Amino acid sequence: MTTLRGKVAIVGAADTEVGIVPNIGATDLCVRAALSAMRDAGINKDQIDGLITCDSMAEPIMYHAEAIAEYLQIFPRYCMSVGTGGGTTFSIMHHAASAIATGMADTILIAMADSLRSGLTREQAMLMQSSTGHPQFEQPYGPTVPAYYALIGQAHAAKYGTTAEHLASVAVACRKHAALNPTAQMREPITVEDVITSRMIANPLHLLDCSLVSDGGSAVILTSAERAKDFAQRPVYMLGVGEGHGHEHISQAQSLTTSAAVESGQRAYQMAGLTAADMDFAQLYDCFTPTVIVELEDLGFCAKGEGGPFAASGAIELGGSLPINTHGGMLSHCHPGNPGSMFALTESVFQLRGSVAPERQVKGAEVAMVHAQGGIMSSHTSLILGNEVN
Amino acid sequence: MEKILPPINAISQPYWDGCQQGVLRVQRCITCGHLQLYPRIFCTQCAGEDLDWIDVSGKGTIASYTVVTRGISKAYSAPYVVSLIDLDEGPRMMSSIVDSDGTGLEVGMSVEVAFEPWSETIMMPVFKLL
């Protein structure tokens, strides 16, 4: 089997304005992100021969990628939409890298956007809440999205003694990073005390343990490592990628406290020939704070069960041993649904280019773990990115 | 506004019939004896396709729980408890714990099934602390 290690690179990356962006719909936002990424890469739309998108909830389109290609008036030879929830962004990267390596396309645009904050009707918002969960054996009991993740948080607390303060330290770190990032939606610093005294949503999750609801779009351009040298920006290479798929419904999970991030991480590390200890920073999917605790453990950044104390130690803050979610994450930067972790990807590109403001640049950053999951800790994809192939 | 009612199908009908009769049932593989929920058209352990149903004790333990303080719709009056229950016979299921507002609940506590009429045709399996 040929490896994807070092075969593709991100040569363009851009975000739209995020947060509350009311005067533009999700489709237009997706296109705006795409145009910005092309500008960043220094190419025009006719050089794109592959397109991958995900559908929007605010403006659902049956054949989303076809519609975006049509809007752009591009005529790719590789075009599809992917749907694995929050894990979509990085499973897309896996597919796109494979497509480039096998010659299905040369230069792929990945563009995603949604308007969950400004664009959803009440009915759409309700449907979004209740569409997770088994229609017969889960949904009737009225679990909300936070409730599903609360079940994971509660199980982790019972098994490992993870506390509300441990969970809160994740939200505090993300907010600290958002405070340094002018593009973030929520920039007012918060304390552990603020988190644990915020309104209880579904115990152990307080309001500030929950990610934002946002509008926003983001796009990247991926091409082969050879072609990448001809682009304007410093290439950011994909050194490793791996997926793990454990379940769809939380009542069917093999474990509530250990996720398929173990497998996705191992596959990515193996491809890259690197370990958790080699990572200079990590972007970890933070829809709710317990998710980050589990990912820190399952991706090997600390021992199983030690995620809480590890997070609370300050290790995950800028200046710590493993800064996470350096843009502020979905807890504080923005979370427009499925595109949510695209912003973790573009942030990683900017960090690895060394192009972010000095006060929030991870010093000497060379390699990073970028991880997302979708569903209820269901589908996991881990990416290892680096600014050199060797 | 109505609560979300399960869309019953041919495979799950015996489960919901059992609930109407006040018994909790799980699917059993005739070939290997594996018990499973939700019901499927094959056994996930041995891939056998000969399946029937057995009545279970209705007793189990709390694998996890949460108290939802903002209900999913007006039909669900918050606070209410959403829980994952490990049945004594093995399978795990989602349910509610109905005699509790969440105070004093702990993972590992023993619970027992009860049935609540949710519609003309649906008796919903819920749990109470033992």
Ligand SMILES: [Zn+2]
């Ligand atoms: Zn069997």
